[in-house]
Amino acid sequence: DIVMTQSPDSLAVSLGERATISCKSSQSVLSSSNNKNCLAWYQQKPGQPPKLLIYWASARESGVPDRFSGSGSGTDFTLTISSLQAEDVAAYYCHQHCSIPWTFGRGTKVETK
Amino acid sequence: EVQLVESGGGLVKPGGSLRLSCATSGFTFSNAWMSWVRQAPGKGLEWVGRIKRIIDGGATDYAAPVKGRFTISRDDSENTLYMQMNSLKTEDTALYYCVAGLGATPLDAWGQGILVTVSS
Numbered sequence: 427d428i429v430m431t432q433s434p435d436s437l438a439v440s441l442g443e444r445a446t447i448s449c450k451s452s453q454s455v456l457s458s459s460n461n462k463n464c465l466a467w468y469q470q471k472p473g474q475p476p477k478l479l480i481y482w483a484s485a486r487e488s489g490v491p492d493r494f495s496g497s498g499s500g501t502d503f504t505l506t507i508s509s510l511q512a513e514d515v516a517a518y519y520c521h522q523h524c525s526i527p528w529t530f531g532r533g534t535k536v537e538t539k
Numbered sequence: 540e541v542q543l544v545e546s547g548g549g550l551v552k553p554g555g556s557l558r559l560s561c562a563t564s565g566f567t568f569s570n571a572w573m574s575w576v577r578q579a580p581g582k583g584l585e586w587v588g589r590i591k592r593i594i595d596g597g598a599t600d601y602a603a604p605v606k607g608r609f610t611i612s613r614d615d616s617e618n619t620l621y622m623q624m625n626s627l628k629t630e631d632t633a634l635y636y637c638v639a640g641l642g643a644t645p646l647d648a649w650g651q652g653i654l655v656t657v658s659s
Contacts, residue, residue, distance in 0.1 A: 466644045466646065468584075468646075470584075475636055475649035475650065475651055475652055476576075476584065476636075476649055477649070478643065478644065478646070478647055478648075481643040481644045482643075482644075485643070487643060517583075519583065519584055521584075521644075521646065523644060523645050523646065526589075526600045527586060527600070527601075527602045527603065528574075528586040528589070528645070528646075529586065530583060530584040530585070530586065531583075532583050533583045533584070
């Protein structure tokens with residue numbers, strides 16, 4: 427199984443400041459079929475289902491604010507919130523869908539400082 | 540508007556069974572890979588299993604903890620996804636999400652979830 431290791435577990439950031447979340451996979455999630463990374467990021471607010479933010483490691487889902495960006499390749503990935511807004515308080519999960527079983531990171535809780 | 544509405548959850552004793560349903564609308568169900576993802580209370584996300592499109596053979600895959608106990612199926616004529624859950628264990632207690640792969644990823648659109656509680 428591909429293990430997804432997220433860090434940190436939680437993060438307190440001042441409004442308007444940058445938040446950075448790391449996700450490392452135990453094996454490469456670069457797909458040989460299309461040379462894209464099978465890596466997605468989800469945001470989950472309390473009491474709500476997860477919402478897709480980023481797919482193929484760096485493509486922003488339609489409607490997602492451009493302060494959210496994803497980067498990385500192979501085994502090392504990053505989700506960056508360039509200027510934290512109050513509505514960004516949530517848990518964030520990375521996810522790989524290259525290899526069965528699909529797996530998620532344990533999540534990172536982002537709060538305001 | 541894409542909608543996925545789960546039903547069939549509830550309280551069941553260990554060893555019991557439940558059948559979850561997911562009624563969908565707003566997209567072409569037959570074109571979507573469909574999955575179940577669960578979340579134990581206060582915990583993270585865990586992929587449960589997936590069923591491919593019928594034109595892809597309708598193959599299923601499952602996570603190890605549920606393999607042999609859970610069965611995912613689909614009815615494209617009713618735009619509905621199912622999951623038969625047998626031999627339930629206390630550790631299966633979770634909010635179960637129905638998830639559709641609409642093109643960007645296999646897990647694009649999520650339902651609100653349905654709670655399954657396994658307890659004596």
